[in-house]
Amino acid sequence: MGFSSQHPAKLALTLLLFVLCILLAVNYGELKPAAEIDWMDILGEGSSLAVVIAWLLLVLYSRPAGPVTNCLYVGSLLLVLSYQLNLLDEFFHYPASHRLLSWLESIPAPVGMLILTLGLLGWHKEQRFINRQLASRELHLRHYQLLDPLTQLYQPEYLLAVLKRELELQQQHQQPFCLALIDISQFGRFNREQGMAAADLLLQQLSELTLLQFRPGDLVCRYSGDKFVILMPQSNQAVAQSLVQNALRELSLYLPTQLHWTITEITAAQQLNQPQRLLSQLWHQLQKQKQQQTQWSLV
Template identity: 55%
Template sequence: MWRQHTYKLLFSTLLLCGGLLMATNAGELKQSQAFDWIDVLGEGTTFLVACLWLGLIISSRPAGRVTEWLYYGSLLLMFSYFLDLLDEFIRYPDALRLMSWLESLPAPVGMLVLTIGLVGWHREQRAIDRQLRGRELFLRDHELIDPLTQLYGAEYLYAVLQREITLHRSMQKPLSLLLLDVDNFADFNRQYGIAAGDNYLVQLSELLSNQLRYSDVVCRYNGDRFVALLPNTAQLQANIIAQHLQQQFSLLTNQNQQPQLTLISLEVEQLSAKDALQQALNTLTSARKHGPLTLQTD
């Protein structure tokens, strides 16, 4: 991210240097006995934290309008804190008002600019949330995201499923699960290499999150198993969705080297997430035993 902001960094360094030059020109250095070290500590810390914020903004945000607002807002704050810190070491003549204006004016302006930036960030976040629908429900925890498929993992699934079960039960609405399993994924990996296997999983996860509805959530349960949570969906609808997915799978690339997929759908009747998933896994095992039939409905 740093490379996108070279000019900004250059500009802020120049600004700070300019401030320093002006301050040294206008005033004279205090005697070291006159330093108030408590003030220096307090103002120094504020300045350093403002620097840290600026660094975090630069390192975490791509270039764009919201970033500019956030950046210049914190830059003004930082500038004001910088001059504030300098006047602990430098005494200005009483007649000179410019330095004290420069010290106190940028801070409120910076705050305003920063606020505009934060409002923009809030809007942007809402847009991202919409974009993320189908991949997450009420909970967000970036540490639970599987780095390969960018879907949430089993731990997330347990948490969300448990909450949805309770909610749906209290509102007397049906909740369904889809469980997708790649048959003999180990064989596929062996034959075409783990790179091809990883690639296939990524394709599969993209397809799943694209083809399901906005309200649904797809998680990577483990290795080659995906679970989709279908809120407010009865068995019949779930079957239709499963059939639709089944058709889409056949369109996935590389027809000849595609492994067999087993897809099952079932309505959740259990009270706990663990039991529900166990039931789904059992259904999957029995579906596998029945041979080549790949779509099983419970």
């Protein structure tokens, strides 16, 4: 998809203004005699103009429509017009009564630079967001060998890697994320009474149903035998609590078991940078809750 189909109006406006500048110079200016023309200046200003035209075309060629593209386009268009008038200045004298052309030569350049810089900042932010998405997808693709063979959920090694990245991102963006730990109560007993095969099936069903209950960006992991960790990026405790409660309500309709669970909200202010410590904290929290039997969901 080229610029001609994506941004035809912007391209047409550029051509129109380009022609208008030439007409203004021809109409109000007086052609300089050949002896007055400085070819070195023309070479320098001509190359600058060629470069900013290339910027503008690259923006129109490679960028989708949107506010960042508009900033980049307007910024480079102002630069093109300013450099074009500078170049025309090498060929034409303007009468003192026509100050407009000299203003048009000098004012758009700094304004264009400023708008272009704002556009580049927007592009930088956009790119960081895209990189984050790609990094997450790449991690998923590269680490398929870290899937647990029974449940096809990720193993703790993968969770640790994602958690490390999530903690780094969180320190930069100050957005909380949450971790939930879910544990099947009396799974040992279920194993003994129903047999290994039935217990394995329960683990598989729980995994599949849990995956369905969370959002595409959440990570569900088999942490150990009958314990599952869910990482919920960009979520505070209230959001995570409602996600987990909804999930457990759904799970309770299908599974013949009880679940213990706990949630921890991680904020940038906590200055946590060790995923392992975070998980053991979650683990101890769950053990404490199990002992107190204060928070658990009956299925």
